[in-house]
Amino acid sequence: xxxxxxxxxxxxxxxxxxxxxxxxxxxxxxxxxxxxxxxxxxxxxxxxxxxxxxxxxxxxxx
Numbered sequence: 001x002x003x004x005x006x007x008x009x010x011x012x013x014x015x016x017x018x019x020x021x022x023x024x025x026x027x028x029x030x031x032x033x034x035x036x037x038x039x040x041x042x043x044x045x046x047x048x049x050x051x052x053x054x055x056x057x058x059x060x061x062x
Contacts, residue, residue, distance in 0.1 A: 004036075004037070005039055006033055006038040007039050008040050010025035010026050010041075010042045022042050026040055026042070
């Protein structure tokens with residue numbers, strides 16, 4: 001029995017004008033999981049530096 005739960009983390013870039021929407025990112029990830037069990041974590045359009053923690057990704061291994 002596989003109890004693994006995958007995590008999807010999506011964020012919209014404020015730096016790129018052609019940034020892919022959060023919804024599209026999540027749909028693509030779900031498609032790639034082929035119906036696997038997952039938990040979603042998202043941030044709105046924010047600018048995050050490399051050393052900052054993602055506030056809504058708590059509990060996910062990012």
